[in-house]
Amino acid sequence: EIVLTQSPGTLSLSPGERATLSCRASQRVSSTYLAWYQQKPGQAPRLLIYGASSRATGIPDRFSGSGSGTDFTLTISRLEPEDFAVYYCQQYGSSAEVTFGPGTKVDIK
Amino acid sequence: QVQLQESGPGLVKPSETLSLTCSVSGGSISPYYWGWIRQPPGKGLEWIGYISYSGSTNYNSSLKSRVTISVDMSKNQFSLKLSSVTATDTAVYYCARLNAMATYYFDYWGQGALVTVSS
Numbered sequence: 001e002i003v004l005t006q007s008p009g010t011l012s013l014s015p016g017e018r019a020t021l022s023c024r025a026s027q028r029v030s031s032t033y034l035a036w037y038q039q040k041p042g043q044a045p046r047l048l049i050y051g052a053s054s055r056a057t058g059i060p061d062r063f064s065g066s067g068s069g070t071d072f073t074l075t076i077s078r079l080e081p082e083d084f085a086v087y088y089c090q091q092y093g094s095s096a097e098v099t100f101g102p103g104t105k106v107d108i109k
Numbered sequence: 110q111v112q113l114q115e116s117g118p119g120l121v122k123p124s125e126t127l128s129l130t131c132s133v134s135g136g137s138i139s140p141y142y143w144g145w146i147r148q149p150p151g152k153g154l155e156w157i158g159y160i161s162y163s164g165s166t167n168y169n170s171s172l173k174s175r176v177t178i179s180v181d182m183s184k185n186q187f188s189l190k191l192s193s194v195t196a197t198d199t200a201v202y203y204c205a206r207l208n209a210m211a212t213y214y215f216d217y218w219g220q221g222a223l224v225t226v227s228s
Contacts, residue, residue, distance in 0.1 A: 039154075045215070051211075051212050088153065088154055
C-alpha cells in the first residue's frame with residue numbers, strides 16, 4: 001500500500017501570501033493518478049486538481065499542482081480569505097486501491 | 110449537474126451492520142465508478158471502497174472483511190454495508206463519484222452522513 005505524507009501539518013499564512021503544500025508518497029505514483037482536494041468545516045471535500053496538475057472545473061487559476069514520482073506540490077499563489085481550509089492529496093495505486101494523505105491545514109496567521 | 114445524497118440510520122449499535130444508500134441524480138450510474146469515503150470526527154479522510162456500474166468492486170484492505178458495496182442501476186443508487194461495527198466506525202460517511210475514465214479522482218460528493226456507533 002502506498003502511504004502519502006503531507007507537510008506541513010499546519011501552515012499559518014496571511015491573505016495575499018503564497019502557500020506551498022507538499023505531498024510525498026512512499027512509492028512512485030503516476031502523475032495521472034494524483035489529485036488534490038479542499039475541505040472546509042462541515043462541508044464535503046471539493047476536487048481542486050487531478051492528474052497532478054489539471055485544474056478541476058471552476059477552480060481559480062491561483063491554484064496549481066506540480067510534481068512527479070514521489071513528490072507533489074499544491075501551490076496557492078495568493079491566498080484569498082475563502083482558501084483557508086484543509087487540503088488533502090489522494091492517489092490511486094497499481095493495486096487499484098485509493099489512499100488519502102493526512103491533510104494540511106492552512107489557517108490565518 | 111450530478112448530485113449525490115446519502116441516506117440511512119444515524120445511530121447503529123455495536124456489533125450490528127451499518128447500512129447506507131447513495132442516491133444519484135442529474136446523471137446516470139453508467140459508465141462511472143462510485144465510492145465511499147469516511148471521516149471520523151476531527152480526523153482525515155479514509156477510503157472505504159468503490160464499485161463500477163457493472164458491479165466490480167475494490168475495497169480498502171483494512172476493511173475488506175467487513176465491507177460490501179452494491180449497485181442498483183434501476184434505482185440509480187449504490188449502497189454500503191459495514192458489518193460488526195465498533196465505536197471506531199463512528200464517522201461522517203461520504204459517497205462520491207470516482208471518475209475513472211483516464212485517471213482516478215472523486216469529482217462529485219454527497220454532503221455526508223454522520224453515523225454514530227453506540228448502544
